[in-house]
Amino acid sequence: MHPAPSVILFSTLSGAGFGLLVFLGLGLPAPTSWVAFTFFAIAYTFAAGGLLAATFHLQNPKNAWKSYREWRSSWLSREAWAAVAALLVMAFYAAPLVLAGTRVAPLGWLGALLSLATVFTTSMIYAQLKTVPRWNQPATPALFLSASLAGGALLSGNVGAATALIALLGAITLFHWWKGDRRFGEAGSTAETATRLRGKVSLWERPHTGENYLTREMVFVIARKHAVKLRIIAFALMVALPLVLLLALPVKHMVAAIAVLSHLVGVGVQRWLFFAEAEHVVGLYYGAHRANIAA
Amino acid sequence: MTSLPASTDKKLGLVIDLDTCVGCHACVTACKGWNTQNYGAPLSDIDPYGAAEGTFLNRIHAFQVEPDQGLAQTIHFPKSCLHCDDAPCVTVCPTGASYKRVEDGIVLVNEDACMGCGLCAWACPYGAREIDQAAGVMKKCTLCVDRIYNENLPEEDREPACVRTCPAGARHFGDLADPESAVSRLVATRDGVDLMPEQGTRPVNKYLPPRVKDSLQAPEMEGAEDILAPFLAPVAEEPKGFLKWLDTALEKL
Known part of the structure; x- marks a missing residue:
């Protein structure tokens, strides 16, 4: 997406x-x-x-x-x-x-x-949305709720709660990525179910030479190597750095400000990935997602 | 009201014959023409003499199919709104712009209520909805609702523009709730299928899969044959008559 x-x-x-x-x-x-x-x-x-x-x-x-x-x-x-x-x-x-x-x-x-x-x-x-299997899982509400509460705890200066909630957010994020990578295969949509043609189906020609609303909005494909790097960056900024700051240093305003900033930028990167990595089944009509079906 | 009706009186829809479609895109052009000049916001083109993109309610994809046995085939694959019984695009709409009609099952967008959030297009597995980049409202196939009931048109024209124009007769329009209708009988005899049944949308439109092709009236090829060999083989192994005399005479020189 x-x-x-x-x-x-x-x-x-x-x-x-x-x-x-x-x-x-x-x-x-x-x-x-x-x-x-x-x-x-x-x-x-x-x-x-x-x-x-x-x-x-x-x-x-x-x-x-x-x-x-x-x-x-x-x-x-x-x-x-x-x-x-x-x-x-x-x-x-x-x-x-x-x-x-x-x-x-x-x-x-x-x-x-x-x-x-x-x-x-x-x-x-x-x-x-059943059409976006990566999102269509119970961990998605858990991800949003834990991120919101972790951010709220940090901003309100509840250090103990913030530490626990950021750790929880980290665990849910890892699970959401792990499960999300399997969801497209689990949902079972393939070029064959999309066309119901008998045999091995692959796209031969798109309907038009140009892009369209669907390809720009829903057939967004991210390079895999970048996805891994961005996941590491998101996790480091959203979870690891704030946790280290909260646990290792005496929490003063400056430390708290850095932790909040790092956390919010990390959540932003994680949300970017939430969209960029999400595969819409309509991509099957445009020759996308073959790697996801194989996975 | 974006809750779906429990049932609809009719299920008007299309039956698309993948065996017959030649991929000419006449239905795409007819659809764009009718729906640009009639109901609702026109289907815009963006940068038509450059990168060229635009809004279409009907698009023809083409797929290559490699069966387990036999040769690969190219299948032209028209795709527009399937007017699903369990249309996920309708229930997600926050403004009530998207709705499914009780009387005939057609899924429509009220453009005066659409805020252009695009969530219905996200909810559709088939890519049947596109936001028009110029008008900013969601566009989708109306099953030519402004043709099929239009008494100002001659009776033979009261069917969707794509069906009316198809030169191959690959598109059929009718009531799929009536088991005796021509389209229902077509679906029954040709084993019509739903697209992406695993999505649980229960589409009204059906697709007729290509028939199994005739086999070639020739021996099965194994791949290593030299198909020119029969034509290049000598007509006779040993020369006869004048050629035999010439052959022996030249040998003796």
Whole structure:
């Protein structure tokens, strides 16, 4: 799948933003006044900024408001509802903290739950797609939720939780890569099932000499040697370096800032790979994915 | 409403005969022509005199098939929306732009509600949906819904443009819910198949696989034969008559 920068930015930033809102909602920490304002400003910048970035990949954004209609069937619609509900509830939780120093705990709990639900609905947009076997696995929601919570723990300064969650994220990421490499073969779609022709089927000619929306959007093929290098880079920045910093050094602001930055860039690289490595079955009609079927 | 109907009254769709298709792309041109000049946003071309790409609702792929025995074949493979019973493109749509009609099972896009997120195209295994780069809305085969019920057209023209134009008769249109319809009987006699059944989409459109070819009326080749040998062999091993005299006379010199 084509790794659109707007969607990668969205899923990285809003994931961390909603993760921070989860910890703030739970009262870990429960700051007041200007400290609270700063915390919530960071969370809202990431969460809402990410959502705004996501609208940049819409080709017809004037109809974006209609996406609230089909929550009964569509995960994307549910994401829109969950995001607005989470941001609204957390705003009502944040206002008394900032202005009066009062914490309305139940509102915070509800906001934390809605923030988690937002990340879950985002992950289900991808996990529901049978057409992209690498995404169509239970580890996809686990990946998004653990990444969000790890980012939130880091941003909120919960060192213990951050250490544990980053380690968990690392384990889930490794599993998602390992399982993802096998998913296309497991799903069982081949050039033969795509055409139902009897014998060994290979593409002889594409329908048109030029590219098209489908080949650019869904038949994105990444060089294997680069994929391995990028996985190492993603893992080092997202998991290894933040863990070393948190465990080995006394956590001061500077160390924490480096850990957060490294983690977020690492998540960004991991999300780039999440898209770039994802194989859509329509590629079978365009002569792609032969190596995946053999694997 | 992007929940799928429990059932549809009719299942209008296409039956495509892979044995008959000659890969001429006439259906591609007819489709682009009709759907550019009629309902909805036109199917744009981008950089037509350069890198040249554009939106098409119907594309003809070509595959090489190597059977276990016998010679390889080239199969022309037309592909457009299959109007699936369990259309995954419909349920993922957040705005309600994508829908499947209860009365005839046609899957359509309401362009006035489409926000161009592209998720329905991601959900389709067949590559049947393309966002038009100029209009920014999702385009797909409408089964020429503006032809098949159009009383301003002569009756013989009330079928999809691709079917009407196919010079080989490789495309058939009808109601696949009616077991007595011509298309249903065609599917039954020719063992019509679903594409990618493992995706669970239950497509309405069916494909008729190529018939088994006749064998050549010649001995089976083994690969090492010299096919010119029979023509190059001597007509007679020993010369006779005048040639024999000439042969012996020249030998004696």
